[in-house]
Amino acid sequence: MHADPTANEQPASLTHLNDADLLALLHQPDQRRAAFEVLFTRHYAAVWRVLYHLCASPDEAEDLLQETFLTLYQHPPQLHHAHALVGWLCRVALNHGYNRMRGQRRRQQREAQSYADPTSYTATLPDPATVVLRREEREQVRRALLRLPERQSRILLLRYGGLHYAEIAATLEIAPSSVGTLLARAERAFLAQYRPLAEAGLEPSAEPAAKDTTPRRSLI
Amino acid sequence: MKPCPDTGTLRAYLDHEGDPATQQAVAAHLEQCATCRAAATALAAQAVQIAVLLPAAPAPPHDLVLRQMRTIIAHDLEPEQVRTPTRRTAPMNRSFAPMRRIAAAAVALLMLTGLLLLPPVQALADQLLQIFRVQQVLFVPISDERIAELKNLEFEQDALFISPPEVTNNPADPAPVADAAAAAALAGYAVREPTSFPANVTETELFVTDRTEFAFQVNADGMRELLTVLNITDVTVPETLGASPITGRMQPTVLATYTGDEFSMTLAQGRSPELSLPDGVDLQQLGMIMLRVLGMEPNQARALAATIDWNSTLLFPFPADIQNLQQVTVNGTPGLLVTADGETSPRAYHLYWQDGDSFFMLHTEGLIMRDTVLGLAASVR
Numbered sequence: 001m002h003a004d005p006t007a008n009e010q011p012a013s014l015t016h017l018n019d020a021d022l023l024a025l026l027h028q029p030d031q032r033r034a035a036f037e038v039l040f041t042r043h044y045a046a047v048w049r050v051l052y053h054l055c056a057s058p059d060e061a062e063d064l065l066q067e068t069f070l071t072l073y074q075h076p077p078q079l080h081h082a083h084a085l086v087g088w089l090c091r092v093a094l095n096h097g098y099n100r101m102r103g104q105r106r107r108q109q110r111e112a113q114s115y116a117d118p119t120s121y122t123a124t125l126p127d128p129a130t131v132v133l134r135r136e137e138r139e140q141v142r143r144a145l146l147r148l149p150e151r152q153s154r155i156l157l158l159r160y161g162g163l164h165y166a167e168i169a170a171t172l173e174i175a176p177s178s179v180g181t182l183l184a185r186a187e188r189a190f191l192a193q194y195r196p197l198a199e200a201g202l203e204p205s206a207e208p209a210a211k212d213t214t215p216r217r218s219l220i
Numbered sequence: 221m222k223p224c225p226d227t228g229t230l231r232a233y234l235d236h237e238g239d240p241a242t243q244q245a246v247a248a249h250l251e252q253c254a255t256c257r258a259a260a261t262a263l264a265a266q267a268v269q270i271a272v273l274l275p276a277a278p279a280p281p282h283d284l285v286l287r288q289m290r291t292i293i294a295h296d297l298e299p300e301q302v303r304t305p306t307r308r309t310a311p312m313n314r315s316f317a318p319m320r321r322i323a324a325a326a327v328a329l330l331m332l333t334g335l336l337l338l339p340p341v342q343a344l345a346d347q348l349l350q351i352f353r354v355q356q357v358l359f360v361p362i363s364d365e366r367i368a369e370l371k372n373l374e375f376e377q378d379a380l381f382i383s384p385p386e387v388t389n390n391p392a393d394p395a396p397v398a399d400a401a402a403a404a405a406l407a408g409y410a411v412r413e414p415t416s417f418p419a420n421v422t423e424t425e426l427f428v429t430d431r432t433e434f435a436f437q438v439n440a441d442g443m444r445e446l447l448t449v450l451n452i453t454d455v456t457v458p459e460t461l462g463a464s465p466i467t468g469r470m471q472p473t474v475l476a477t478y479t480g481d482e483f484s485m486t487l488a489q490g491r492s493p494e495l496s497l498p499d500g501v502d503l504q505q506l507g508m509i510m511l512r513v514l515g516m517e518p519n520q521a522r523a524l525a526a527t528i529d530w531n532s533t534l535l536f537p538f539p540a541d542i543q544n545l546q547q548v549t550v551n552g553t554p555g556l557l558v559t560a561d562g563e564t565s566p567r568a569y570h571l572y573w574q575d576g577d578s579f580f581m582l583h584t585e586g587l588i589m590r591d592t593v594l595g596l597a598a599s600v601r
Contacts, residue, residue, distance in 0.1 A: 033293075036293075037286065037289075037290075040285075040286060040289055041282060041286065044279065044282070044285055044286075045279035048277065048279040048280070049276050049277050049279065052277035053274050053277070058280070061277075062280065062285070062288075063589065063590065063591065065285065066285075066288060066289060066292055066589070067589050069289055070289075070292060070293065070587060070589075073293050074482065074587065100591055103591075103594075103595060103598070137273075141273045141274065156270065156274065157274075159235075160270060160271060160274035160275075160276070161276070162276055164237065165232065165235065165237040165238075177228075177238075178228065179228075179232065179237070180227070180228035180229060180230070180231035180232035180233075180235075180237065180238070181226065181227060181228025181231070182228070183228075183231055184227045184228060184230075184231040184263055184266075185227075187263075187266045187267060187270055188266065190270060191266060191269060191270065194273065
């Protein structure tokens with residue numbers, strides 16, 4: 001089946017409303033579902049693009065996407081700007097995503113500790129020629145992202161996910177005028193992490209996690 | 221010439237961001253300043269490289285993701301709930317009450333019957349499982365064909381037992397206790413609790429089940445018949461297996477239910493059942509029978525049976541190609557996650573795992589994600 005919004009019975013009466021109006025309808029029982037679906041349809045692709053490179057697999061991205069919109073559905077935010085919702089959604093999505101990554105990283109560290117000699121672990125990996133190159137590259141990109149301070153990887157995910165500076169600023173709760181500076185710094189740091197990885201190929205990630213500077217939010 | 225713009229301003233300029241006046245000023249400056257031109261070129265090169273590495277990902281089809289989303293929130297969208305906004309969470313919490321009891325009963329039952337999920341397999345094999353003192357779980361995949369085969373046999377469970385499993389003591393009803401310390405005092409072992417929850421917990425209930433003793437006597441002839449029907453000829457049922465009753469003892473199990481806004485979870489924890497076997501019964505032989513009944517090839521079953529410490533291993537059969545069963549890891553030990561996709565509860569999970577001779581079963585209901593379930597389990601200390 002093709003993506004066809006009309007196939008999903010979206011009430012045309014709501015699709016012209018802006019995000020703020022739709023958010024208000026989330027508190028009205030008889031309109032809640034319809035309003036939610038319009039918001040989902042409007043924003044899911046943007047959230048997906050922001051999440052995608054953080055995730056090890058599309059399945060993971062899909063889980064996080066659902067988690068994000070479930071949060072919207074359960075706890076709709078009070079937003080004062082008509083265009084602030086994308087930022088809010090991306091922030092929730094990345095919070096969910098980083099919480100998950102932290103869990104995975106702790107697991108990986110535990111597992112890595114059991115390998116006394118890291119080179120022997122590397123030696124057990126399949127012949128690089130048999131590994132799908134694209135997947136390997138994607139994993140290296142992800143690894144480089146996760147080695148950055150969270151603030152830096154977040155801004156990269158947001159920018160390359162297609163958000164404008166104003167939306168990035170809203171998501172990260174920073175001044176719009178500082179986006180360019182932070183972005184340039186994050187880009188430089190990312191390439192510095194990525195290049196050695198790309199040259200060395202995959203290796204076990206046993207190094208300590210980048211310091212977590214953002215407050216944790218509870219995950220439901 | 222005006223002072224050089226900072227890196228951030230240059231970067232924003234490349235993205236056509238910033239106010240128009242600044243954009244024009246930067247453009248004018250770049251025409252005159254070779255240093256800034258070089259800096260802007262370097263920034264642009266950097267951005268292009270990253271754009272290649274972080275390409276915009278095509279989103280999944282709209283109808284697909286919307287359908288999934290609807291399923292997830294479906295039970296929160298019941299018309300009667302939608303019509304009573306002020307009590308949006310109340311009906312849900314109410315509906316948890318019977319669910320909770322059923323869950324607790326199901327959990328206890330599952331533990332007693334060897335955690336088998338499939339009725340036909342259960343009918344054939346669950347009592348065999350009791351014979352093994354549980355310390356490890358071995359997950360044995362069963363193919364669809366084998367499940368169908370076992371189902372089609374319609375083998376009478378009675379034929380397998382001279383006396384079917386029965387509770388022989390008179391266990392008291394589960395006793396409510398105030399907290400984990402009280403539960404531990406009653407159960408006789410340290411009681412663990414989750415240290416994280418999906419949301420605020422508004423109600424906690426703790427119960428300790430009574431010690432349960434049970435007994436059954438295997439019909440060795442019936443078991444042989446079953447093997448014959450299944451065309452398994454390479455294992456023999458030991459004569460002594462059915463000679464005397466097998467007795468077992470289940471230590472108290474602690475059931476803790478945590479209820480909060482739109483979720484409910486029950487953690488059951490206990491110790492492996494202890495069983496007394498008739499003299500002369502070879503556990504390895506029984507394990508082999510089990511593996512063969514589940515459809516494993518003779519050589520594979522023999523090799524596996526020989527390598528397993530049957531004194532401490534529970535066989536856990538699961539359908540190989542079913543999607544709602546998934547092997548997971550909880551604090552470094554293997555576990556099994558079962559997703560229940562019922563119509564009334566689109567998101568219910570059962571997660572089983574072990575730690576030493578303790579076993580745990582976490583059941584969740586409500587708006588809890590799969591990964592959250594794993595996180596909750598990992599937080600049990």
